Amino acid sequence: MESFPQHTQAILDRVNAVIDGKPEAARTALTVLLAGGHLLVEDVPGVGKTMLARTLASAIGGTVARIQFTPDLLPTDITGVSVYDQARREFEFKPGPVFANVVIGDEINRASAKTQSALLECMAEGQVTADGTTYRLAAPFMVVATQNPVEMDGTFPLPEAQRDRFTARISMGYPDAAAEATMLADHGGGSPLAGLGPVVSVADAARLVEHVRGIHVSDAVREYIVALGAATRSHPQLRLGASPRALLQLQAAARAEAALSGRDWVLPDDVRTVAVPVLAHRLILDRRAGASSAEELVRSVLSDVRVPAEPSARGR
Structure with missing residues (x-):
């Protein structure tokens, strides 16, 4: 577009x-x-x-x-x-x-x-x-x-x-x-x-939204998103992790971030850029485990989950 x-x-x-x-x-x-x-x-x-x-x-x-x-x-x-x-x-x-x-x-x-x-x-x-x-x-x-x-x-x-x-x-x-x-x-x-x-x-505005829906997401990036969600669900300081809907919206936001960056494919960095605002408000902390803020826990998950190799424009 x-x-x-x-x-x-x-x-x-x-x-x-x-x-x-x-x-x-x-x-x-x-x-x-x-x-x-x-x-x-x-x-x-x-x-x-x-x-x-x-x-x-x-x-x-x-x-x-x-x-x-x-x-x-x-x-x-x-x-x-x-x-x-x-x-x-x-x-x-x-x-x-x-x-x-x-x-x-x-x-x-x-x-x-x-x-x-x-x-x-x-x-x-x-x-x-x-x-x-x-x-x-x-x-x-x-x-x-x-x-x-x-x-x-x-x-x-x-x-x-x-x-x-x-x-x-x-x-x-x-x-x-x-x-x-x-x-x-x-x-x-x-x-x-x-x-x-x-x-x-x-x-x-409708065409902008439709354009973003067509941004390519590689299998590696999808697996990275799933791994982030799984990490929140098993985190000892969280009582409730990210839902499947949260992962769908994380992917959609990463597509939008890629488009704003001038690309038609998503990088792991796009996912990491939008992860805190997309995930933090959905998480429920386990206060008995001495949990810190949800934002800090998302950053902790981002640092713990292995980042896949970045797909290129040709090899996406």
Whole structure:
């Protein structure tokens, strides 16, 4: 796809222009988009989680919906509800905000687990089932959710099944002094997104995702991904390792990383680059074993599992 570098660079430039000093977060967000996945952005309030989601959404043509998650939010407030039409004497399905190309779930862990579970079918299968009828969602479809740390008041922990639907999790962190000064100078007068249109169309975004699906993965790299997953499942400091879905999404993210690097084949280094954001949030630590952070355990697994020889463009 000849236009791939131009389109992806345009999206990156847009995100970096709005979110000062966070190029790694911007690249990971784009990687998840290209992988056809969903992104979880976790950090304390006020560091740009929602702005990152809004910026990525604004860069993509198509429909955008925002859901503000609150304790009283109901599952039907997300997926939609059937309403009785008295004139026609039948029920009519009214689609909810999840029927959009990009769905921004703001503070997702302020809603109950029951409400959070309304996204499970949407994120895994790209559809909504209501009253026995299945409705397909828009394509491409991406959920960009933000959450506050679970230690903060009024939050609910995300269920394991919900976390496993997110391709990657990132933390924003505070910007450095220079980036913060730039933010005050450039964005102090209003919204940095005011007047900005999309940089790619929805059709372009769909073609980018389709292009990434065609990136070649050698048998050796697949075996490496499987070995990483097996290492997490047998790790003495982990109570729950990576699921088969996690390995599928690790492969998809590695394909996106390879494409962004200008290659049409995946290297082991692509897998290693995306492994921490893709795997860490899915792992459950065994506190009795004195486990450190999930991120450190993923890095430990990466150092322990043998890296295969890198396939070349000719010998892939």
